[in-house]
Amino acid sequence: MAAIDRTMVSNILNATTPTGTSGAPGSFTAVGGTAMKVRLNSTSSTAAAAGTEISSGGGYTTGGQAVPAASSASSNGSSVTLPASSALSWTNSSGSSWSIQSMDLTSSAGTRCWFGDFNGAPVSVANGNTFQIAVGAVTISLT
Amino acid sequence: MNDEQTVPVLVGWRVLDPDGNVVESGPWPAAELQAASVAGDPPAEEE
Numbered sequence: 001m002a003a004i005d006r007t008m009v010s011n012i013l014n015a016t017t018p019t020g021t022s023g024a025p026g027s028f029t030a031v032g033g034t035a036m037k038v039r040l041n042s043t044s045s046t047a048a049a050a051g052t053e054i055s056s057g058g059g060y061t062t063g064g065q066a067v068p069a070a071s072s073a074s075s076n077g078s079s080v081t082l083p084a085s086s087a088l089s090w091t092n093s094s095g096s097s098w099s100i101q102s103m104d105l106t107s108s109a110g111t112r113c114w115f116g117d118f119n120g121a122p123v124s125v126a127n128g129n130t131f132q133i134a135v136g137a138v139t140i141s142l143t
Numbered sequence: 144m145n146d147e148q149t150v151p152v153l154v155g156w157r158v159l160d161p162d163g164n165v166v167e168s169g170p171w172p173a174a175e176l177q178a179a180s181v182a183g184d185p186p187a188e189e190e
Contacts, residue, residue, distance in 0.1 A: 002151055044150065103153065116151040119169040123158060126166075130159040134172045137155020 032107035039064030045115035058094025079141035
């Protein structure tokens with residue numbers, strides 16, 4: 001399960017309510033056309049802002065890691081899960097431990113959509129160790 | 144209504160050491176654990 005970014009809340013609301021010209025639905029601002037990314041943070045994200053991202057280099061690239069494949073689309077209000085097909089994996093070679101608290105699902109350009117804390121966070125990942133997110137571990141729903 | 148949200152908690156993570164051993168997990172999905180268990184079980188004896 002993941003929570004939703006505040007800007008994305010407005011994006012969805014405006015596109016599905018009469019906020020457009022003469023009461024038409026407003027516009028939905030697309031969040032990009034290439035693979036979405038999972039970003040890791042050392043602090044909690046909130047609806048207003050992402051947490052502090054893990055430092056770039058040593059096994060982590062700023063912006064996070066692209067999902068490996070398309071998730072199954074929602075149907076009849078069902079949730080969407082990710083990552084599809086293979087786990088996401090980061091091996092820490094930074095020379096010091098990572099402290100991972102939360103994640104954000106963003107567009108490829110970094111537009112935030114969803115976020116959540118990891119169970120038991122912060123998760124300590126020693127240098128040389130690998131942090132993985134299982135296939136289907138992140139569930140996203142609106143109901 | 145308001146925009147207060149309960150920050151969700153994500154399971155399905157794990158930390159592996161360089162040899163691939165699980166150091167910690169959040170937990171890893173049950174299906175994977177079951178698969179590992181099956182793989183490690185001795186074959187059942189036939190009667």
